[in-house]
Amino acid sequence: MLDVYHAEPGANTLKVLLALKEKGVDFNSHYVALNKFEQHEEWFKKINPNGQVPVIVHDGKVINESTVINEYVDAVFEGPALRPADEYGKAMMRIWTKWVDEYFCPALSYLAWNWMIKSLVKDLTPEEFEAKLQKIPLKEQQDKWRITATEGYPEERLKEWRRQVETSVTKIDSALREHGKDWILGDQFTLADISVFAMAHPMPMGYQDIMNEEDTPHLMAWYNRMMERDGTNAALTMPNKMREEVKLDDRVDVLSKQGKE
Amino acid sequence: MLDVYHAEPGANTLKVLLALKEKGVDFNSHYVALNKFEQHEEWFKKINPNGQVPVIVHDGKVINESTVINEYVDAVFEGPALRPADEYGKAMMRIWTKWVDEYFCPALSYLAWNWMIKSLVKDLTPEEFEAKLQKIPLKEQQDKWRITATEGYPEERLKEWRRQVETSVTKIDSALREHGKDWILGDQFTLADISVFAMAHPMPMGYQDIMNEEDTPHLMAWYNRMMERDGTNAALTMPNKMREEVKLDDRVDVLSKQGKE
The missing domain is CATH 1.20.1050.10 (Glutathione S-transferase Yfyf (Class Pi); Chain A, domain 2)
Incomplete structure (x- = not known):
């Protein structure tokens, strides 16, 4: 089970969406409205205390930081490798x-x-x-x-x-x-x-x-x-x-x- | 062959020395005197165009950025693993x-x-x-x-x-x-x-x-x-x-x- 909390495709959110789509990974999309400041609401800060998107929850494990999320996504999911082998x-x-x-x-x-x-x-x-x-x-x-x-x-x-x-x-x-x-x-x-x-x-x-x-x-x-x-x-x-x-x-x-x- | 260009043990240089010593990796130490501005000399900028230490040269391949160097060192050399397996x-x-x-x-x-x-x-x-x-x-x-x-x-x-x-x-x-x-x-x-x-x-x-x-x-x-x-x-x-x-x-x-x- 992969849940992805993200805003519209842009900047750090786009970075994670690109990796997921390139790998062909299925996920539950949870849209967080930045213009409504939803990333600072209590329900969201329980998931990411930094109050920032994107963040993923994979089998109950929370990972933030888009660059780190992408390395994790590449390592654990099927699909074309997005990192050099050497x-x-x-x-x-x-x-x-x-x-x-x-x-x-x-x-x-x-x-x-x-x-x-x-x-x-x-x-x-x-x-x-x-x-x-x-x-x-x-x-x-x-x-x-x-x-x-x-x-x-x-x-x-x-x-x-x-x-x-x-x-x-x-x-x-x-x-x-x-x-x-x-x-x-x-x-x-x-x-x-x-x-x-x-x-x-x-x-x-x-x-x-x-x-x-x-x-x-x-x-x-x-x-x-x-x-x-x-x-x-x-x-x-x-x-x-x-x-x-x-x-x-x-x-x-x-x-x-x-x-x- | 591993060559390490570094200053005294401190900050980013210390980061790389710690990883090398924890793994027990042998290397050729090249001291770069920051107080003499050697990191900005032409000979050094040929190795690292950014003019910064530390930098390593491993079998002819140059790697800078201490955090990246440490991940590389952990991946390619023998010794205790310095990263989680999962x-x-x-x-x-x-x-x-x-x-x-x-x-x-x-x-x-x-x-x-x-x-x-x-x-x-x-x-x-x-x-x-x-x-x-x-x-x-x-x-x-x-x-x-x-x-x-x-x-x-x-x-x-x-x-x-x-x-x-x-x-x-x-x-x-x-x-x-x-x-x-x-x-x-x-x-x-x-x-x-x-x-x-x-x-x-x-x-x-x-x-x-x-x-x-x-x-x-x-x-x-x-x-x-x-x-x-x-x-x-x-x-x-x-x-x-x-x-x-x-x-x-x-x-x-x-x-x-x-x-x-």
Whole structure:
């Protein structure tokens, strides 16, 4: 029995959905509405005390952290292997997924939060917002909500995160160019592709000026290969209730402006 | 043939030395003098373009990132297993080592850098310092050197990192108390103990007010068990040339003051 608690396909949720769909694993989907702050409700914090999606419950055992979930999913379920068989290959894959978690994801995530949270909380009174904040278990997450819902991050930090996004895009494009193969590690499609794509997926929408056919042709070709996979299609067509319920205005315009000179 | 490029036993270098010594793996030790900025020299950047230790070269294959190195070392060399045999246990171990990399280590590391770098660069002229900076390959590392060598981080950020260190110490103590076993994951000594200890090792020196017998008895008992291991002793008695050559004054005093109200 596999239960998956997740939001709409995007970011860390998309990472886990991609692995499950690529392996062809059956699971019970439990949608957690981030725009309704369900991840901070008591019932959910009993499953993941950090108050974050995704989290899986497999035969009664709870696992959080999307990167770790994917390694576990690959190890225990049938389906195509998503990790290299040799230990050196595994290490190279781990360096990519670790880099996504520690560098690429935080940079993108801070920029996205800075743009998104105002929209999510705009209908709340200050008292209602404060009540929501009090339910967030991690102090760092509380701070992120408070800052992004009010004044936002300072321009200097937005600029540095944008620079990190640019550096990341160049790094991926160069790696693909240098080995000239289809996937991040070379011939085998792995969790490294899944980790990178889970973050890069919305980029052609908000970062056309740094990720495009001219400047990063190898990255774009890889992106198009990813979009053609059955696993990617199955993951991306999971319900996206936030897109239906919340009007997130002017995404492209805001993302393309913040953090720029 | 295993070559290990490392600094004195501490932080991420200690993490890898502990795993190697626990497994009883023979290796060629290559000491990289951080106080002489050797990690930014061209010969070293040919091995690790990031200009960071530790890095290993095994049968011609280069692996960086201490956490990944340890998983590789455990997988390919003889000696006691440092990871749980079952996949759920592996996932729980990975969540601990990931948390050390993303939370505990950065908080400790920023505080230590803020105190240490001034001592390291105090004999350089501004021109000499700038020349050293230009050799650092990662922009983030350049920024860290520049800030800590001059005005240091703002008090507000030091305070937040100190709070994260306190939160970390409480989290480890609670985990040990709750399961009542000897090691981080329970009965088996694993890479989770190694990752946590590599960071916690200097804490009884600089953070006695938050890590002590009274407030964190389970953490202190675990720390003492760690200190009694042959692997720990073998790693900690590796050459510590920085301690011999650089006088890092008033460590306890500085660390116990910074980031406090």
